[in-house]
Amino acid sequence: MSELLEKAKNFAAEKVGHAKKPEAEVTDVDYKTLSLGSVEYLAKISVTNPYGVDLPICDITYTLKSVGREITSGTVPDPGSIEGKDITVLEVLLKVPHSILLTLAKDIGADWDIDYELDIGLTIDLPVIGNFTIPLNKKGAIKLPSVF
Numbered sequence: 001m002s003e004l005l006e007k008a009k010n011f012a013a014e015k016v017g018h019a020k021k022p023e024a025e026v027t028d029v030d031y032k033t034l035s036l037g038s039v040e041y042l043a044k045i046s047v048t049n050p051y052g053v054d055l056p057i058c059d060i061t062y063t064l065k066s067v068g069r070e071i072t073s074g075t076v077p078d079p080g081s082i083e084g085k086d087i088t089v090l091e092v093l094l095k096v097p098h099s100i101l102l103t104l105a106k107d108i109g110a111d112w113d114i115d116y117e118l119d120i121g122l123t124i125d126l127p128v129i130g131n132f133t134i135p136l137n138k139k140g141a142i143k144l145p146s147v148f
Contacts, residue, residue: 020050022082024122026138032093041094041142043118047082047134051127054081057090058123058131064094065117071100082124092120113141 024047032042043062049055060076072094082088120136 021126021132022050022055022124022134023048024134024136026118026120026136027089029094029116029118029138029140029142031143038095038097041096043092043094043120043138045090045092045120045122045136047088047090047122049082049084049086049088051084053084053127055084056081056125058125060090060092060123061121062092062094063119064096065119066114069103071114071116072096090122094118113143115139115141 024045026043027046028042028044030042032040034040041064045060057079060079061074062076063073064071074095076092079090116139118136118138120138122134122136124132124134126132
């Protein structure tokens with residue numbers, strides 16, 4: 001009996017392992033707004049859903065780093081769902097306090113931008129499989145807003 005259960009478990013694991021899964025990529029990270037306490041940047045994530053049904057997104061976690069240091073992180077709880085058989089663009093707002101930007105003065109002073117690394121975990125609830133996290137990473141440079 002245990003041999004039959006083991007075969008069934010291996011068969012199910014193999015089928016699930018080869019099942020199509022949603023794919024995602026960070027397409028853009030850009031300046032959005034400037035306020036008294038912070039600068040806001042907007043990250044756009046393009047998600048392709050191979051299934052014919054909408055998939056609920058559990059959450060989006062993010063960490064923005066510069067010069068090896070974390071400058072902001074957070075979680076976007078329950079950001080909606082990914083449309084079935086379509087490409088959905090998600091937006092993640094990254095709020096960076098001015099005090100953090102001051103600690104990056106050496107990097108900023110050279111070219112008036114922030115060299116960054118953005119790590120995102122997009123957790124989706126897949127039918128039968130359960131929660132599935134798509135790890136995303138993007139490196140680049142974000143221009144700082146100019147007052148003049």
